[in-house]
Amino acid sequence: MSEPIRITAPAGVAPAAQYSHVVTATGRLVAVSGQLALDEDGEPVGPGDPVAQARQVFENLRRCLAAAGAGFEHVVKLTFFVTDMAHMPAIRAARAAHIPDDRLPACSAVRVAGLVSPDFLMEIEALAVVPDTDPA
Numbered sequence: 001m002s003e004p005i006r007i008t009a010p011a012g013v014a015p016a017a018q019y020s021h022v023v024t025a026t027g028r029l030v031a032v033s034g035q036l037a038l039d040e041d042g043e044p045v046g047p048g049d050p051v052a053q054a055r056q057v058f059e060n061l062r063r064c065l066a067a068a069g070a071g072f073e074h075v076v077k078l079t080f081f082v083t084d085m086a087h088m089p090a091i092r093a094a095r096a097a098h099i100p101d102d103r104l105p106a107c108s109a110v111r112v113a114g115l116v117s118p119d120f121l122m123e124i125e126a127l128a129v130v131p132d133t134d135p136a
Contacts, residue, residue: 004024022106032068055097081122
């Protein structure tokens, strides 16, 4: 199985501490829509609690990736939409529980005025690339 190539410091670009600047991979693309802190019954998890919400969002991402035959090891890009940048440590901690520091994907963080409901503090989407496998 081929591994994504992660480039944390392209020539002339300041090194990244919390993400990879560039990730390249070959295979089947898996796009996961932005996930919110909803339990499997569609109820909000942890209103006002960024730690609880980040954990739930990453669990939802894990389930979505698995449904497509992928895992966090295949994630090449994460996009964080947050209502307050103060929630980033909670997101990073939840991400670290699933993705080791030496396999960080490319990431973007966007502060937004609000999400679909004021109960939600963050929404996270993922792009993954699952290596092509030989059907033989």
